[in-house]
Amino acid sequence: MIAAKNQPSWLRSLLCYETLLLAVLVIEWLIFYHYGTSTNRRGHLVGFGTLDRQFDILRHSCEIGLLALALTPVILTAGIDLSVGSLLGLCAIVFGKLWHDGGLSIPVAAALTLVVGAMGGGLNAGLITALRLPPLIVTLGTYSLFRGLAEAITQGAVTYTDFPSGFLFLGQERWNGLPMQAWLFLLMTVLVWILVHRTTWGRSFRVIGFSPEGARYAGLPVERRVSIVYILAGIIAALAALIYTARLGQAKADAGTGYELFAITAVVLGGTSIFGGRGSVTGTLLGVAAIAVLKNGLACLPVVIRLNAAEEISGLLTGALLLVALTGNAIPTFLKYLRAHRPAR
Amino acid sequence: MLSGPPTPPPLLTLRRAAKNFGGVRALRGVDFDLQAGEVHALLGENGAGKSTLIKIITGAHQPDAGEIIVAGRSLTGLTPSLAQQLGIACIYQQPALFPDLTVAENIGLRLEPAGSMRRINWSLRRQRAQELLTRVGADLSPEAEVRTLSMPEQQLVEIACAVGAGARIVVMDEPTASLTSREQDRLFTVVRELRSSGVGIIYISHRLDEIFALADRVTVLRDGESVGTHAVRAITHAGLIKLMVGREVDQLYPPTEFTGGEIVLELRDVDCAASGVNHVNLAVRAGEIFGLAGLVGAGRTELARVLFGLTPADRGEILIQGRPIAPRSPAAAVALGLAYVPEDRRRHGVVLELPIDQNITMAIHPRLFPNAWLKLGAEQKLALDFIRDLAVKCAGPQALGGSLSGGNQQKVSLARWLATQPKILILDEPTQGVDVGAKSEIHRIIRQLAKAGLAVIMISSDLPEILGMSDRIGVMRGGKLTAILPGQSDAHAVMAAALGQESEKGAA
Amino acid sequence: AKLMIAMMPKSKGNAYFISCKHGADRAAKELGFELLFDGPTDSNAAKQNEIVENWITLGVDVITVAAENKQGISTALRKAQKQGIKVITFDADALPDARSFFVNQATPQGIASGLMDEAARLCGAEGEFAIISATLTAGNQREWLKYIDERLAEKYPKMKLVAVRPCDDLKDKAQSEATALMSANPRLKLLMAICSPGVPGAAEAVKQAGKTGQVKVIGLGLPSENRRYVHEGVTDSVMLWKTEDLGYLTIYAAAAVARDELKPGATSFKAGSLGTFEIKGDNILLGQPFIFNRSNIDQFDF
């Protein structure tokens, strides 16, 4: 995006947005490693540089990471899904209810939860494709609807807890060195990456993002492809719900409140254009990482902890980072615009 | 100073205007002038820089170098609104209208004076719009939303705007590209009226006969440079073409070699209420070029859309090689061997943000990538072949569709559908906005495809093209196929059928 | 070095906890400790976890927590304990093995029956009333509602709870809800708000509806936010323990635990200027909730 046309291709790929973001991430990481790791007053080595902490960051960012992953293809098709956070909540409740009240075994309940996620995504998909409604409005409606159903099912009151330890393993333990959910997240990342970057489906998401009409005239099955991205988003949201439930050991109707905004922030920070067509899964991954590292790294700085406002400061900085990234990403197009519309004299 | 003939000072002068887009040098130091009361034609191949030149004149683009002098004033930093104040009006190649607003409001927004806090008089607006529409011969309601209009109808609204602006300089970038001869005649009358009232008109067209019919002087552009300005009276057809292309071009249509083949496509009583297609019966044979003529809004594009599954038929039968089919989506139609090169190439034909190679392979994903797995090498190779075969002028297969000129976009759009190796090819205005060189190239390709056994349906508003290329000519009116004429019909018979004056014996 | 005590409310913007903080600040000053006070801006179990992690990083000496959710926070607290950090809870307890003491301001039963009894007293133990809660899903609210229901069934059969409406901790929404509740239930005798923004919201609604005295308002809230309405006679009484004392006591207990002065098995505990408190098991009891009304509200400035 930044490179001009006549540069060699290796240089162009080096200067792409993802590389810059990676650089930011590495710098961020090094700074926090340096200033955020210490032997604390109790004599323990603590902070950002400890392996435990790194794993915690990983564990805490998996759900939002999954939602960001789910949103990447959606945003590539120039759509949006505001309902993923609510769907996460609904799925968590459904899972809890199936297991607790329905007496189903964990795997069956989990499988059914994924089906419910797919159905939630399918509702979005149906309204968006069959009736040609704008995704923003449809998912604004289902944002309320899904959360409302979760509250209605539990009457707002029930919290499902006491899941068996075999299930909690999914969210709280390590397997082969990494937290269990990190493996799942990795697997999903690879799958979505392949889908988006290596298959004709991913290609058609982009075409639809740039020009839905053009895609239809080219004989691409637009409705089916668009449906797929929303259904996939629903399934991934359901998976995130399982992980969330396992991590916290409880399923409650307010699970995942506000997650959609974090996920969208991560996707956009990752360089995916909100207007569709442009973007990459790698970027999303880096975006999620950049936000998670910023948030957790800040919280490791003794200065920030003593200010008693880690959350506020990280919120402020995330917003600022987003604006800076956007501005940076927009500079080339802006310059191009200037060149086209102003005399060079 | 040179002492020329004693002409009054020109309305507009351009001196050494230059414009680059990134690496593309669209204009390199062009001189141009326009006198009051003349029609000055601009001619050149696709991508020669005509549209860029006029965008500089209207302030839509700022030149990188050079000078614009309007009425003796040298201008820097010309903007669209300043240009309007100076009396420059323009009909762009791509209608620059507001699709969500009504025709009346579109005209109002262009023509009413500036002033942000001004009251809007809606009835005056409507009345004025109605007058202008009548004047340019457009049978449109001022209350219609522009998005519901077809391309040619939108073009008419643009013309109405330009006429209404009372401008001293009117620029028309291929205004007739999608007009049929009746609107064209109407437009010519308007242009002549304007000229006689002292307006200077810059007129761009790829149709040479229009230039000879209308223009006083002609400036030819080649590769962003002016290769000379001539009085139309003093130059010949062939001379002009040579100036444009730099070589002689055979302007004759390649001869038909159609001798008859099996029926590939058959329509029986096809109806589509949503798009107004009404009881169409038709049979097209392998190797045949079936031309579809008609006036604006006659429903030819609509028929193509029905065939291609964009607006599925609700009654009747469509058969391909005798088998009944019911395409309900373009995807289904493509699988059945249909291909449709749409008329609005910027919206439907190419995806402007994607590179040429991806544009070309877009319709053949299932065949080129059978496991849904992308193979970029194969894609690139295929694209290079088409770029070579169709002589697409571009920086390479990775160049974005949007960086191409209109004609080259058309070739990419055509390439996409040739790549599907269809049985039936529907071409909607295949040479609209395409220069003579490329046009004869496309005609040759169409002929070749027919010879290879394709059934071709060619929709065109360019009557000579229909007459020259078609083996049979279908004429549509009001969504009905009203007549099918033999290929060697004369223009009168076709026009009569299109206008509905045709009698039964005409068809026999 | 100075001892460092960290205190976490359920949500730090909440006036209730801000008032706790005042007491805690006072205690920390008296004892010469450094006090950290941080929490989520909205009640959120996951964020509480993260903040505990931060404090482990810093290596504070004691962590005191008002747990949003028992299970949610306990893992992190156990981790802190493993690192030698002492943990006590206040306001809302975690699992017993994740902390050494719980500073118990009042049991949920105590709060619920206190509110219910006060409501019954004001209504003459009969008639309709409605409740405004924080959010539908907040854990403590659910618990209080449960005990209110129990108390109602047990002691006040002639009273009828007509509706429970959440206000999302927004005062303005509480006001709208209260307005609608009053017009939908013309025989409504009392509005009970069980979250602190709800009380002034309900009071404002009653005042604007001109039903002062006709519809009574009670709730859990701070004197400072309700003083005006209590004086105007809109709000009849606000129930709350002395929140400053809660903060003060918590910090004293934390300090004592840190210095190993307070050990399991103790039965009483002396907290600075407040005097001695009873310990029941591992619960340090603050005492009964306090009811503020027109006669005494001016004596309190939190």
Added chain:
Amino acid sequence: MNRYFREISVTVALGLVLLVMAACAPSFYQAQPLLSLITREAPTLVVMCGMALIIISRQIDISVGSQFSVCSIGAGLLAARGWPLVAVLPAAMMMGAGLGAFNGWLIAGLRLPSIVVTLATMVMLRQGLNLLQQGAFVNLPDNVQWFGLSQTTGQWTLVGTALSLLLGCGFFMRHVAAGRWVYAVGTDAEAARLAGIRPQWVTFLVFVFVGALTGLAATMNLVQSPQIQPLVGSGLELKVIAAVVVGGVAISGGRGNVWGAFAGLLLLACVSPALTHLHVEAYWEKAIQGMIILLAVVADGLRQRGLKGGHG
């Protein structure tokens, strides 16, 4: 073929709700509670007018809720310091306009996508306010409430202000050139440029305008009670966006009007009190809100589909 189908269908839906209420719970229609309800929605209505403009110009602003909070607290602090209301009001509007100008500069000046810019400023404003105010209420002096008038006069003043603003916006958007420019820019910014309109200025000014309106709305909310909470206005953005789109303003710009948005706002604002009157349990409320949003757009979608067939 009716251009105003959505506006009409929303109004019909609103009418249905009101009819149901008349049949099932006539207690809904009592003058004082209704006036109270309308007064509470008056600031929302003001913000909604701004949001309608923004969406018509093909942008979106999800930071209005945070702007509202900042203006409320800012104005509250000024009032608490003894500023008279005549000074507080313009100050709040200036504050809002400033915040809007910042958004507008990023969106129109630097050409950044509005949904992301305002997402960032939403988070930043909210967190900044948390940082400074730590959630504490601001107590207001007595003379602020109802502008120092009586309650009924104050309520009517607020309702009157909001309604005249609605009328003004409606008139402006239909009959004043600048209003039509907003439509033109929302329909096609490039075409607007070629027609001599400066789309970037229009966009910028629309954001400034909505900021100023948010400041006005914050003040209108401020005078309604003796204290103000920093959380005030959270969730406001979703409420007004939902009202505007349910009321038929196209999210893709260029279509719709404030009247439809007004009907949408009334419809959504009615749901909660209506459920209370019908004695429906509170935990159904969000689900029903969601259903209403979906039904309103589905009705329109079905109609469009019926009209256009397979057209795209």
